[in-house]
Each structure stands twice: as C-alpha cells, then as structure tokens.
Amino acid sequence: MDWKITALVLALSYVLGSFPTAYLVARVKGVDIFKVGSGNMGATNVARALGMRYGALVWLWDGLKGVFAVLLARVIMPDQQVTASVLAAVAVVAGHNWSFLATLITGSIRGGKGAATASGTFILLAPTFVVALTLALAAAVILLTRYVSLAVLSAVALGAIAIVVLVSFGLMDPVYTVYLFVGYMILIRHRSNIYNLLAGKERRLGERA
Secondary structure, three states: OOHHHHHHHHHHHHHHHHOOHHHHHHHHOOOOHHHOOOOOOOHHHHHHHHOHHHHHHHHHHHHHHHHHHHHHHHHHOOOOHHHHHHHHHHHHHHHHHOEHHHHHHHOOOEOOOOHHHHHHHHHHHOOHHHHHHHHHHHHHHHHHHOOHHHHHHHHHHHHHHHHHHHHHOOOOOHHHHHHHHHHHHHHHHOHHHHHHHHHOOOOOOOOOO
C-alpha cells in the first residue's frame, strides 16, 4: 500500500466531510444552526429549526458527501477499492462529526452526528440486502416512535452486527471491520441523545426547536 496515496484519500475524504452543509443552509435562512435546538450541525436540527423540507435537503447533501468520498477514493486507489472505500468512509464521517471548516467559522470544534454522511457510505459498502434491512428498521422506528436518534442507533447496531457476521463467515473482506469505527463515531456523537431517550426528554420528529 502506498502511504502517500492512502494519506491523500484520508485527507480528501476528511475535507469533504467537513463541508458544513447544515450551517450554510441555515445561514441562508438567517439562522445560526449552532444556536438553536440541540446546536448540532445536522439534518434533524435543521428540520426542527427550519422545517422538514430543509432538513431533507441537508440530509441529502450530507449523504452525498459520503457517496462522493467513497467514489473518489476508488478512483484514486483503483487496485485497492475495498480498502479505499472503507478508509474514505471513516474519514468522511470524522470530517462531518468534527469539521475543521465549522471550527474555523465558529472558533470551536463543531460538527454533526454522522448519520446522513454515514448512510451515503453504507449504501456503497454494504450488501444490498443489509442496506434494505437497516433502512426498513430505521423507517419502522421513526414511524412507531418519531425518534430519529433511536432510528439511527438501531440502524447502526444492525449494520454493525451484519458486518461482523458477514466477515466472520468469510462473506466480506476483513478490512470491513475497520468500518465499525463509523458506528463508534456515531455512537459517541449521540451520547446526549441516549441520555435524553433514557430520561424521556428526547425531542420527536416534527417538534420545532
């Protein structure tokens, strides 16, 4: 493995992930997303502050950051596409969760929680049936509870279990275990949501900030 090329993939993916979609969309509408709701730079907080239409727009663009990072990595490392895809996925979610561009804007380390960007990478890395199952689970949780955070955490858990099982049975390359860091980063960024869910204080989808 050429470490210079690997470093390039990681750096480019991180920069792509750092693009502060939610902050910019909210700013266009005259809102500082870091000062409303949860203060999080993500689609759910935008939806609470500006409405579902803008939240969906942010989710789409944040998801495309993940898609583009993986596709770009495959172009840069055509002979090691699996490794390139996994590394890009981890780096782009890290960039979104701890965005250096948002940090430059605000003066403190800020970012999102990784769900939308991770979903963009997941649809390219995971087998189709695993993607379908995780999406179905997330949709069911949202419909039944209206807790987006619970849907995300449920989908992350199912995706992680699926990867471990498939790798264990030799159906996926062992390098996919590195992708589990994406789930870990999402879990870390959802700590406050977990506390709120346990305390019965978590906001539901549709509640305005």
